[in-house]
Each structure stands twice: as C-alpha cells, then as structure tokens.
Amino acid sequence: MTTRLQASLDERTETVFEQLLQRGMRRADRLFAVLMPAQWLFGVALALWLSPWSWNAAERSVHPHVWTAIFLGAAITLPAMAVGIWMPGRLATRYTMAVAQMLISALLIHLTGGRIETHFHVFGSLAFLALYRDWRVLVPAAGVIIADHLLRGAFWPQSVFGVVDVAIWRALEHAGWVLFETAVLAGACRRTREDIRLIASNTVELEASRERYRASVAESANAIVLIDAQTCQVLEFNQRWAEEVTSQASSRSNLILTKAMVGGPEGQSLEDELAEVVGNGRPVISQRRFTRLDGSTIDVQCSLTPTMFAGRAAVFAVIHDITKLKRIEADLAAARDMAVESARLKSEFLANMSHEIRTPMNGIIGMTGLLRETPLDPQQIEFVDAMASSANGLLTIINDILDFSKVEAGKLEFDSVDFDLREALEGSLDLFKETAAAKGLPLTLAIGSDVPTALVGDPGRLRQVVLNLVGNALKFTARGSIAVSVTAERTSADRALVHVAVRDTGIGIPAAAQGHLFEAFRQADGSTTRKYGGTGLGLAISRRLVELMGGTIGLDSVEGLGSTFWFTVDLARQRTPMTAAPVRPAPVAPTRRLHGRVLVVEDNAVNQKVALLQLKKLGLTADAVADGREAITALDRAAYDLVLMDCQMPVMDGFEATRAIRATASAYQHIAIVAMTANALKGDREECLAAGMNDYVSKPVKVDDVAAVIEKWTATSRGKATRAA
Secondary structure, three states: OOHHHHHHHHHHHHHHHHHHHHHHHHHHHHHHHHHHHHHHHHHHHHHHHHOOEEEEOOEEEEOHHHHHHHHHHHHHHHHHHHHHHHOOOOHHHHHHHHHHHHHHHHHHHHHOOOOHHHHHHHHHHHHHHHHHOOHHHHHHHHHHHHHHHHHHHHHOHHHHHOOOOOOHHHHHHHHHHHHHHHHHHHHHHHHHHHHHHHHHHHHHHHHHHHHHHHHHHHOOOOEEEEEEOOOOEEEEEOHHHHHHHOOOOOOOOOOEOOHHHHOOOOOOOHHHHHHHHHHHOOOEEEEEEEEOOOOOEEEEEEEEEEEEEOOEEEEEEEEEEOHHHHHHHHHHHHHHHHHHHHHHHHHHHHHHHHHHHHHHHHHHHHHHHHHHOOOOOHHHHHHHHHHHHHHHHHHHHHHHHHHHHHHHHOOOOOOOEEEEHHHHHHHHHHOOHHHHHHHOOOEEEEEOOOOOOEEEEOHHHHHHHHHHHHHHHHHHOOOOOEEEEEEEEEEOOOEEEEEEEEEEOOOOOOHHHHOOOOOOOOOOOHHHHHHHOOOOOHHHHHHHHHHHOOOOEEEEEEOOOEEEEEEEEEEEEOOOOOOOOOOOOOOOOOOOOOOOEEEEEOOOHHHHHHHHHHHHHOOOEEEEEOOHHHHHHHHHHOOOOEEEEOOOOOOOOHHHHHHHHHHOOOOOOOOEEEEEEOOOOOOHHHHHHHHOOOEEEEOOOOHHHHHHHHHHHHHHHHHHHHHHO
C-alpha cells in the first residue's frame, strides 16, 4: 500500500472515530436531558414522602426540604436540560451535565438525611457519566461531590452522613471511594475509546473494500457472477451480468444456470465442470457460446476460479464478451482466405502470362538467332541485331516483372553455398565489357585487401544486384568511367559485412527523386523511361534482395556529376577458405556436332520450326508432334534418343504424357525427357521432375542450352545401354 493511500485511510479513520464519539456524546447528552428532570421530580416526591410538613406546636407548614427539592432542584435541572437539548455534543454541555448530576446526587443525599442508600446514587451517576467515553468529564464530577462531602461533613454532618458529630474521616473515606471509581471508569473510557478507534478502522477498511469491490466488480466492463458449485445457483452478480448476459430484468436473482445456457465442454454437465474446477483448485479459462434468457447468443471467454462463499464451495466467474472479436477473427479468416485465393490466382495468372509471353518470345529470339547465321548484307545484319536487342530487352522486362512478383509474394529462396567473391564479381562485370568498350567507358573492379573472398551465401542473388547496378550505370553514363569497389565494413571470425559501391560519371539523380528511387515502378522522372527504357523494377528488386541478405542499399548522387549506388550484405565466412578461385571457361561458340534422334513435342508451329532448325544445326535428326498423345504414338512407331517436351498443350499436356510414358512397359519407358517450356516460375522445375522428366530448360531456349542438355542425357542413355549390354 502506498504512503499516500495509507495517509488517506488514517485521515478517514480519524474522521470516523470522531463521528462515532460525537454520536455517543450526543446520545448521552439527550439521555441526561431526560434523566435530569426525572431525578428532579423524584427528589420532590421523596421530599413530600419523607418530610412533607414541619410542626410548630399544633401548627404545621410545608417542610423546607420540599421547597429545597423544588427550587434548588429546578435551579440545577433546568440549565442542564437546556444545554442537553439545544447544545448536544459540546464539551461545555458535558461539563454542565457532570456538575449538575453530582449536585442532584448531593441534593438527594441531603433530602434523605444522609441515608447510606442515597450515597450509591453518586457511584451510579459517575457510571452514567462514563457513557460520554471522556475521562475529562469525570474530573469535575468527582471534584464537586468530594468538595460537597468535605464541606457538609465538616459543618453539616447530619445532612450528609446522618450524624450530629463532625466526622471528617467519613468524608475522606467517601472521597477515596469516589476517586477509586473515577480511576476505574477513566480506564474504562480509555479502553472504550480504543475499541471505538478499532471500530472506526474496521469501518474505513470495509468502506475501502466496498470501493474496491465497486471499482473491480460492480463497475467492471466484464460480467462477474458467483455460482454455487453444487446447485449452480447464482449467488452474487454485478450489473454487467444483469444487463448484458441475462438481458432481462427478471430472473436475475436466484437464477439456476444450466448447460444449455452457459455451454461448455461436450459430454460434461455443468455440475461436473464446476466440481472439477473446485477439485483442481486452479482457475480455468475457456471460450464458449452463452445463451441469454431472451434466446440470443453471444461468444464469451470465461474464467472460472474456485472460492468459498458463506461456507459453501463456489466458483467465481468472469465473463468477457468476445462476440465482436470472434466476428473480427472470422472477417480476418475470410480476408486471409481471400488473400490466399488472390495469391493463388496471381500465381496462376503469372504462370499463364509467363507461358503465353515466353512462347512467342521463343519463336522471335530463336528465329532471329537462326536468321543471324544466314548470309546477310550489312543492312540486314543491322536489322536482325536490332530485332535481337529488342527481343532481349523485352525478355529482361518480363524477367523483372516475374522477379518482382516473387519478391512481393515472399517466395524468393536463397542458396547457401561456398563461393569466391572476386570470381562472382569479375564474372558479372565480364558480361558488360563489350558494352562498356563500345561506349568507350573504362569498367574497373577494386577489392580491398582486407575483404575476405571465401564466403558462404547466394552468389546468384549477389550477381543479380551487381548486374542491375552496373547495367544502370552503363545505361545512364555517356562519358567518363564506371568503377566498382568492395570494402569490408566489419569482419569477425565467422561473419563479414561487405560493402559494394558502383560509381559512375553519368547524368546523376535530382535530390527530390532520390527518396523514392527504390520504390517499384519509379524512376527519376517520366522522361527517363522514354529515353532510356526500363520498368523501374530493378532497384526495387535489388533493395529487397539486399534486405533479405541482411544488408542495406542506398545512393549518393549529384545531378550532372554522377551517382554512387552502394549496398552491404552480411555473409558467412567459409570454415576452410578456397586456396584458389576456379578459372572460368571462356564462352565457346556452338560449333559442336551431336548425333542422335530427338522427338520435339510442341503445340506452337513457330516454336516447332525453331526447335527443328536448332537441332538440325547441331547435327541431330528431329521430328515434331503437337501434343502428348501424338508423342506416345510417335514413340511407338520409331526409336528416339531423347524427347523435348512442352508442358502446356491441348489434348494431352506434357505432364500427363510423361506419366503415361513412365507407366508403360515399353522399350521407351526410360527414355530421357527434357521439359522445354515457357513456365519459368518457382516450382515449375520441381513439378516437371516430379512428373518423371529428367531435366528442364525454359523458353526462350538458347542453342547452347539445348546442346548441353541433349549431350548430357544422350551420353547418359548410351552409358546405360552399354552397361546393359
């Protein structure tokens, strides 16, 4: 409990204590206001009974005691009555009552001639004065009666002790008894005040407890109810329960809960559930459907806690309405399902678009390549090169869109393989050397001596980022140079944070455009797209790739002076570094001559022609069919060394055809089947292999790729045939 709260409770306790004392004192004042006239009238009656007359010879008159009882008694009683009625609770009233009560006692002793019985009235009066619970009131009372007895005992002993002779010792004895009783009553008053203070403290604690109950239970936003564990009867509840759960003004008290009303675990009665909660002695939290008295239902989360109430086992239930939460969860689930369905439709759309775009692209690029190798005059060569450049540019855009879709869908996966950083970067720059030389731009690579090159990661994704940044630098630089530099920002025994910067002397980027340059479909300005081309996706893809590799990407640029694009990647270091980077073989022109017979399964007539011409150029014999069913028929008629199988075809697609071939007990059951498809999304290769195909090449197909895969699988087939022989 905080100091401030304790001080507040102490202050409230003192206030309640004073209120209780004042209430008792007011009652005592009113009691004496009634008691005083009663004693007065009793004194008058006593005087009239004991000595109503005084005699002088034969003449009689009213005895002086009667007049004393009437007038002196009135003088004592009336002021005390007045203050008791009009000024109750004041200290002066208490002192007045104390003095008046003792004077009444003295008057009664006088009227009885000092009879011993009336002396007990003194002790009774002191006891009555103790009702004030204020020991200070006893002091003037004792003083008055002791002084009265001492004075009258010395001068009028007959009126106080009923004897003629002066007897001071009697007065002292009486004073001793008075002081003794006063001391006893003063101690009783002190103990009574302590009891009253304890009552005040308990009262304040009860008030605080009620306030806590009101704050935590009565005014709680949750419905709270106390349930008899044996009878399931509602014992206590808050307003929220009455308003929200029962939903009716009637039947709120003495309500017997049922399983149909509160729901709960299947196959278990409500009585058994409550008994289990009490038996386990631990709170239980569950969700259930609650049926109100009006028949409506709500979803609730219910916390059941065992407790005791009036000596009986009970369960304290806190019920939270989660109907809105359930509705939100249902909406979120529906939204999730819609998002999943949208992602599925998006993936399906991308797969279809990839297939539909790559299929004609394969014909364009394939025919252009074949046309380039025929005898052409210089102008025709220029036209063909322009066609090839445009087709490759369109293919780059398609690949960017597919990559961006993968990034957005979170479907990018990263390899973790050993690679040499220098080898990866040099291989990337080799692709641009011819372009840079044609523009007269020096293209350099500088790797710091402190940069570890034996690393573990995904070199393909790293090259993708470098290719994008260097490609942009070449695109936007007309004169000057392009420099790629690599430094180590931080290294440890097992990690390296590598910093790669691509610096150019191109057109630069305005400061206003730099903030959104890494957003999708954004370039420095609209004229950039028209002048230099591109989709504005390259940098957005690069940023996401870098972030997924644990790094950051940024730029420093001055318009008209050039730009520096940089990125960092956090890579693991190889446990056993490479001793030397492998030597990259130089590109070899497709001059190889192959032997064998190939079946091309392709529904597009142009792509059939491209494939047949490419295979003829490689020295192979080839036939073409339009669907999977025709492929099986062709295999039944002739022997082939390999099948190039498209996947999406009418009548019977490539997957169904491959499964049918593998299921037959024919001689061609184990023939090498290579998917040659426009499906280029993640999972397409795995789907092909799962269907029983041996390998996969995506369209547009290059002659080198076709030659490599055919040579690989025809050699494998020949090896198997030799071993079988």
